[in-house]
Amino acid sequence: MIKTNILKIEYNQIIEELKKINSDTILFVADHQVWSIYGKDFNFEELTGKKVIFWKAADGEKAKNFNDFQNCLEFFLDKGIHRNAHMVAFGGGAVSDFAGFVAATILRGIDWSIIPTTLLSMVDASIGGKVAINAKVGKNLIGAFHMPTNIYISESFLKTLPDTEMKSGMGEVLKYCFLDFGIYDLAMKKSDRSELIRACAEYKQKLTLEDFKETGIRKTLNLGHSFGHALEFIYNIPHGDAISWGMVLVFKLFGNEKNIHDITALKEALEMTDKNPPWQNKEFPVEKIMTYLSKDKKISALNSLDLILVNDIGNAVVVNKTFEEIQNALELNKDELRKFSL
Ligand SMILES: NC(=O)c1ccc[n+]([C@@H]2O[C@H](COP(=O)([O-])OP(=O)(O)OC[C@H]3O[C@@H](n4cnc5c(N)ncnc54)[C@H](O)[C@@H]3O)[C@@H](O)[C@H]2O)c1
Ligand SMILES: [Zn+2]
Numbered sequence: 092m093i094k095t096n097i098l099k100i101e102y103n104q105i106i107e108e109l110k111k112i113n114s115d116t117i118l119f120v121a122d123h124q125v126w127s128i129y130g131k132d133f134n135f136e137e138l139t140g141k142k143v144i145f146w147k148a149a150d151g152e153k154a155k156n157f158n159d160f161q162n163c164l165e166f167f168l169d170k171g172i173h174r175n176a177h178m179v180a181f182g183g184g185a186v187s188d189f190a191g192f193v194a195a196t197i198l199r200g201i202d203w204s205i206i207p208t209t210l211l212s213m214v215d216a217s218i219g220g221k222v223a224i225n226a227k228v229g230k231n232l233i234g235a236f237h238m239p240t241n242i243y244i245s246e247s248f249l250k251t252l253p254d255t256e257m258k259s260g261m262g263e264v265l266k267y268c269f270l271d272f273g274i275y276d277l278a279m280k281k282s283d284r285s286e287l288i289r290a291c292a293e294y295k296q297k298l299t300l301e302d303f304k305e306t307g308i309r310k311t312l313n314l315g316h317s318f319g320h321a322l323e324f325i326y327n328i329p330h331g332d333a334i335s336w337g338m339v340l341v342f343k344l345f346g347n348e349k350n351i352h353d354i355t356a357l358k359e360a361l362e363m364t365d366k367n368p369p370w371q372n373k374e375f376p377v378e379k380i381m382t383y384l385s386k387d388k389k390i391s392a393l394n395s396l397d398l399i400l401v402n403d404i405g406n407a408v409v410v411n412k413t414f415e416e417i418q419n420a421l422e423l424n425k426d427e428l429r430k431f432s433l
Pocket of ligand 1: 122123124125128150151152155182183184185186188208209210211212215216217218219220221222230231248249250251252253256259330
């Protein structure tokens with residue numbers, strides 16, 4: 092397995108970095124929206140000696156489907172590319188998931204790199220080599236593990252990122268604070284954003300190298316995600332927001348008092364101001380959550396789920412709970428949850 096180079100660069104260095112790529116052909120896949128903002132600054136003619144073949148992907152999640160996947164593959168194949176071609180994904184996590192899956196499958200796999208443009212992709216999605224498109228029955232079900240060669244992090248892109256996307260990225264940062272004491276400490280000291288991004292990216296990289304196929308320690312990165320995915324689906328809220336409320340839920344049901352205390356303090360330090368969960372003052376959606384969780388059950392034919400719990404900052408564990416245990420815990424806590432806010 093290759094070890095990805097995570098490079099912090101300035102915006103105006105991007106072309107210089109692309110020049111160093113060890114290939115004469117770049118397959119450049121850009122998010123539609125991101126390209127409309129930044130495309131004018133990319134002069135591929137400066138990449139002397141390299142041929143650039145450009146594909147504009149739909150913006151965000153819309154790119155991650157079979158149709159676009161096939162069209163993109165056929166487009167590049169039609170250009171007569173060779174196995175030494177190098178793909179570059181330019182955009183947020185959706186485009187890197189999409190382009191990475193094309194890179195993993197085209198000609199049985201070519202090298203690729205990422206220029207992440209969202210906070211969420213800088214701290215999470217671009218790292219670790221999981222790539223995928225969506226199936227009708229669920230997200231990310233068709234994919235591969237395919238490590239990128241380089242990740243070029245330039246925070247300048249965050250200047251144009253909508254607030255909702257920025258807030259969503261912070262949800263993943265919050266998750267890392269529970270997994271690693273160093274990151275917790277940076278957050279509580281209100282260190283600058285660059286420091287936090289670097290620490291989160293390096294932490295995910297470390298876990299990925301230890302457990303590439305997610306059979307052990309890498310699973311802890313799923314903290315907040317089982318319930319989070321259900322909340323994202325039920326309330327149609329951004330991924331990272333859903334993850335932060337997914338963490339609250341798993342802590343309330345199976346965690347400890349200190350978890351809730353920590354999440355309150357961390358959200359304050361990270362200036363995440365929303366205190367009210369999406370279910371507040373509504374009927375708490377036990378049935379909907381269970382239906383969503385058992386969709387996974389249908390796929391994996393399992394009777395239980397691995398949930399991530401945090402004994403204390405930096406000490407996360409994987410705990411298996413049956414669907415019955417989860418349903419009982421939700422039923423037992425639903426009235427209290429309805430009134431809950433941080
Ligand atoms: N592979 C992994 O390990 C992993 C991990 C986490 C999430 N993901 C995936 O990542 C995706 C979410 O990624 P995301 O949160 O980065 O969002 P995204 O890629 O869906 O982008 C969100 C929106 O922001 C726009 N955008 C992106 N960068 C911008 C910029 N700099 N300025 C203005 N607009 C910009 C996009 O066009 C899009 O409309 C999901 O599909 C999720 O499944 C993958
Ligand atoms: Zn996530």
